[in-house]
Amino acid sequence: MTEPVSGAPTPPATVSVGEIFRVFLLLGATSFGGGVVAYLRSSLVGRHRWLDDTAFVEMLSISQTLPGLNATNMAVLAGDRLRGTGGALAAICGICLPGALVMFVVGVLYGHHAGRPAVGATLHGVAAAAVGLVTAVSLQIGRRSLGHLADVGFVALSILGVHGLALPVPAVLVGVGALAIWWHRPRQP
Amino acid sequence: MTRIPTLMMVFAYLSLLTFGGGMAAFPELETLTVDVYHWLTRPELIHLYSVGQTAPGPNMLMVTAIGERVGGPLGALAVVVAFLGPTALITLVIGRLWRRLEGWPWRDAVQRGLAPVSVGLILGGCISLARGALTGWVAVAIAIAVFALVLRTRINPTLLVMGGALIGLIAFVG
Numbered sequence: 001m002t003e004p005v006s007g008a009p010t011p012p013a014t015v016s017v018g019e020i021f022r023v024f025l026l027l028g029a030t031s032f033g034g035g036v037v038a039y040l041r042s043s044l045v046g047r048h049r050w051l052d053d054t055a056f057v058e059m060l061s062i063s064q065t066l067p068g069l070n071a072t073n074m075a076v077l078a079g080d081r082l083r084g085t086g087g088a089l090a091a092i093c094g095i096c097l098p099g100a101l102v103m104f105v106v107g108v109l110y111g112h113h114a115g116r117p118a119v120g121a122t123l124h125g126v127a128a129a130a131v132g133l134v135t136a137v138s139l140q141i142g143r144r145s146l147g148h149l150a151d152v153g154f155v156a157l158s159i160l161g162v163h164g165l166a167l168p169v170p171a172v173l174v175g176v177g178a179l180a181i182w183w184h185r186p187r188q189p
Numbered sequence: 190m191t192r193i194p195t196l197m198m199v200f201a202y203l204s205l206l207t208f209g210g211g212m213a214a215f216p217e218l219e220t221l222t223v224d225v226y227h228w229l230t231r232p233e234l235i236h237l238y239s240v241g242q243t244a245p246g247p248n249m250l251m252v253t254a255i256g257e258r259v260g261g262p263l264g265a266l267a268v269v270v271a272f273l274g275p276t277a278l279i280t281l282v283i284g285r286l287w288r289r290l291e292g293w294p295w296r297d298a299v300q301r302g303l304a305p306v307s308v309g310l311i312l313g314g315c316i317s318l319a320r321g322a323l324t325g326w327v328a329v330a331i332a333i334a335v336f337a338l339v340l341r342t343r344i345n346p347t348l349l350v351m352g353g354a355l356i357g358l359i360a361f362v363g
Binding site: 027028029030031032035036058059061062063064065066067068069070071072073076077080085088092095096098099100102103104106107108110111114117118120121122123124125126127128129130131132133134135136137138139140141142145146147151152153154155156157158159161162163168169170172173176177179180181182183184185186 | 204205206207208209210211212213214216217220232233235236237238239240241242243244245246247248249250251252253254255256257258262265269273276277279280281283284285287294295297298299300301302303304305306307308309310311312313314315316317318319321322323324327328329331332333334335336337338339340345346347349350352353354355356357358360361362
């Protein structure tokens with residue numbers, strides 16, 4: 001099922017499911033600010049040499065095409081490459097466990113303290129900062145994937161669909177998606 | 190406990206919309222959790238989402254907090270499994286097929302076509318978040334400052350969010 005890919009080195013035979021879990025757990029606990037992909041690259045390609053750069057970039061492009069968070073898709077693809085289904089499961093559990101536990105605790109605390117004015121005011125500030133952070137990170141990621149001027153048009157159409165026309169996200173995804181795929185359709189040489 | 194199956198269905202559905210990143214599903218997340226099922230209020234959703242930006246790991250793990258608010262520990266677990274499971278399975282299967290699709294001329298078209306749509310959906314999510322979070326000029330100023338600092342400097346984003354928290358505490362109390 002996980003035949004080695006030509007051009008990429010065969011993963012080191014010594015990587016165990018436990019090691020995969022440990023490395024992704026550490027990544028899940030130490031990566032901040034929506035830039036998990038950069039942390040993944042420096043760990044998997046740099047520090048541990050489990051993947052080469054070509055394999056990493058290809059996995060990233062698959063991750064961005066499919067639904068799912070980039071970080072969890074990358075974990076599944078890298079884990080699968082290293083140790084098959086067990087590796088994929090270990091990787092996604094590892095990378096999500098710390099953040100999920102933190103947010104569980106946040107949910108509990110929020111239930112107890114949300115009524116306090118100081119908490120509301122602080123979170124209002126956090127929310128404003130989050131808008132700036134998320135928009136900046138989205139633009140940084142987005143800029144890289146736009147090749148044609150037409151792509152900017154598809155971006156605008158999608159935004160217009162969701163906000164101007166208040167269409168449901170799936171309708172925009174299918175409608176504008178089909179149009180954009182048709183635009184980029186394979187042409188006969 | 191009767192809410193658990195509904196929670197799972199909603200978050201499994203939302204996970205299928207996260208093209209390019211979790212933010213693409215935000216407008217639909219807002220509609221379903223706030224307007225349709227009334228699991229939380231709009232400010233609560235925006236608070237939890239924003240705190241989620243400071244948590245380690247993938248930035249949409251804030252869904253865990255929604256699960257906790259709605260159904261306790263079991264709700265949290267149900268939401269995480271429902272939100273991550275379906276796309277993990279899809280990625281596992283398509284990841285293995287990917288090489289075999291190499292000769293298929295539409296593979297590239299699908300990839301290049303979906304890229305701008307996912308960027309648009311993510312920016313659409315940002316607009317939804319901004320509409321809820323930017324309620325006055327202080328909030329707008331914080332957002333613009335963080336936006337510029339993220340693009341222009343290498344300051345750790347978590348520090349910027351903490352800065353926003355501090356300004357919020359001073360400016361919005363009372």
